[in-house]
Amino acid sequence: MPTLVVLAAGMGSRYGGLKQIDPVGPSGETLLDYGVFDAIRAGFGKVVFVIRRDFEKVFREQVAAKYAGRVETALAFQSVDELPAPHAAPAGRGKPWGTAHAVWCARREARENFAVINADDFYGADAYAKLAGSLSAEGWPGAPGPWPWPPGPPGARPRQPHCLVGFRLAGTLSEHGTVSRGVCAVRGSHLVSIVEETAIRPEDVGPGRKFTGDEIVSMNCWGFTPAIFPLLEAEIASFLRIRGADAKAEIYLPAAVSHLVARRLVDVNVLAAAGSWFGVTYQEDKPRVRAAIAGLVKQGAYPAKLF
Numbered sequence: 001m002p003t004l005v006v007l008a009a010g011m012g013s014r015y016g017g018l019k020q021i022d023p024v025g026p027s028g029e030t031l032l033d034y035g036v037f038d039a040i041r042a043g044f045g046k047v048v049f050v051i052r053r054d055f056e057k058v059f060r061e062q063v064a065a066k067y068a069g070r071v072e073t074a075l076a077f078q079s080v081d082e083l084p085a086p087h088a089a090p091a092g093r094g095k096p097w098g099t100a101h102a103v104w105c106a107r108r109e110a111r112e113n114f115a116v117i118n119a120d121d122f123y124g125a126d127a128y129a130k131l132a133g134s135l136s137a138e139g140w141p142g143a144p145g146p147w148p149w150p151p152g153p154p155g156a157r158p159r160q161p162h163c164l165v166g167f168r169l170a171g172t173l174s175e176h177g178t179v180s181r182g183v184c185a186v187r188g189s190h191l192v193s194i195v196e197e198t199a200i201r202p203e204d205v206g207p208g209r210k211f212t213g214d215e216i217v218s219m220n221c222w223g224f225t226p227a228i229f230p231l232l233e234a235e236i237a238s239f240l241r242i243r244g245a246d247a248k249a250e251i252y253l254p255a256a257v258s259h260l261v262a263r264r265l266v267d268v269n270v271l272a273a274a275g276s277w278f279g280v281t282y283q284e285d286k287p288r289v290r291a292a293i294a295g296l297v298k299q300g301a302y303p304a305k306l307f
Contacts (some may be wrong), residue, residue, distance in 0.1 A: 001045030002135035005106045006032065006222065008059070008119035009052045009078040009096055022280070024290050026035070026297055027305040031279065032119045034293070035128075036067060037306045042128035043136070046072040048109040048183075049119075050102045052076045066307045068081055075108040084233045087240045090247070093099070098250030099220060107229040116222040122289070123221050124275025125301065127165045131223045134271065135162045162257075163223040163269040164191060167277045170213030173202050176284040182218035182254040183211075184270060191268035194218055194258040216270060218254045219277050231260055 036047055047067065051059050056075065064073045078096055080089045082105055096102070103116055117123060153255040166184055167253055173179060178199040185192040197211075205213045235256040243249040260266040280286050296302050 001043055001112070001224075002132060003046040003048060003110050003112050003114040003132065004036070004039045004044045005048045005050060005076075005103060005110050005114050005116045006035065006119050007099055007102050008049050009102055010120075017273070020109070022286075024280070024286065025293050025306065026274045027300075029293075029306050030063075031122050031289070032063065033306050034302065035117055035119070036071065037302070038123070038125045038128040039132075040071050042125070042132040044071070044128070044132060044158070046074065046109075046112070048074045048076055048106050048114075050076045050106050052077050052096070053079065070307065074109045076109050078102045078105045083240065087237060087244065090245055093247060095248060096250065097236070099253040100251040100255070101236055103224075103253055104229060104232045104236060107226070111226060112193055113223070113225050116220060116224065118220045118279070121219055121221075121277060121279040122292075123165065123219070123277055124273065126274040127221055130165055130271045130273070131163070131221070134269065135223050162225065162228060162266055163271055164218060164257075165221040165223075165273050166216035166223075167219050167273050168213065169200075169211055169215040169217045170205055172217055172219060172277050173200065173205065174281045174285055175202055176282040179281060184216045184218055186216055186270050189271075191258075191261055191270050193255040193262065195292070196252070196255065202302050216272070219279075220253060221273075222257075228266070231265055232256060235259060241272045 015287070025033065030074045039047065049064065056077070059075065067073055068205060078101065080095070085090060110239040115128070115135060143266045164184070166186075169181060169183065172181060178201050180196060180290065181200055182194040183197050184194050200211070203209070205211045236251055239251040245272075257266065257268060261268055276292075278289055278292055280289055293302075297304055
């Protein structure tokens with residue numbers, strides 16, 4: 001059974017609190033609860049939470065404890081000092097190293113094929129079903145059809161098949177402020193690149209505007225084999241050599257994977273999400289998220305109490 005890796009080390013600076021344990025469901029459920037619930041019913045057998053060690057206690061007591069008896073759980077810690085040898089964090093570095101680094105920090109716990117999600121995003125049951133299908137022994141290696149480029153040069157490391165659940169840009173915006181999105185270029189079902197677009201407003205999307213709204217974007221909903229870990233480690237080491245002294249620099253997972261795709265070291269199959277994404281980017285987004293959850297419960301998509 002595949003493993004679910006949950007990126008939960010961020011504190012949500014724009015939102016102003018620990019979004020990962022903020023209730024949005026009718027019985028006090030969090031967005032994270034819905035993700036774990038969907039993963040369990042899709043067939044995931046383990047959940048690994050990547051967190052900062054300074055809120056280990058609250059996570060164990062308020063998050064991991066509620067899943068006891070339902071799914072195996074484990075914690076992995078993202079620390080500024082956890083780096084590939086021989087690199088070391090510069091003095092005074094307090095900011096995390098980014099989502100690519102967070103995934104790499106889960107390498108000791110994610111020993112099977114695994115999915116990656118953000119703790120504070122809602123992806124819907126279809127996304128987890130698609131991930132589970134691709135990550136299962138029957139579904140792997142996933143991407144059907146031929147790779148659209150010729151093989152790499154002699155001696156190059158073989159590409160590893162992975163997947164991304166993509167969402168329509170128009171369904172990922174906030175009416176309360178701008179958002180940043182990784183816009184995907186896709187050839188057939190294969191990822192070609194991801195370009196980070198910042199400060200996207202709803203008025204930027206529509207006919208004749210900068211974006212049509214139909215663009216596929218990455219919301220950090222991925223499927224990987226453990227073969228990704230040494231590749232991410234090499235990406236992190238390269239990043240540290242170039243930008244390690246920059247106190248604010250981070251290496252993001254979409255950028256790292258896009259670079260690996262460009263170098264033809266990985267093949268990423270893009271799976272189109274049938275459901276909707278939503279999340280709490282700003283405090284003002286919360287009523288809309290609560291209403292969406294309430295609607296899904298009313299439709300019977302989720303029970304009134306998950307755990």
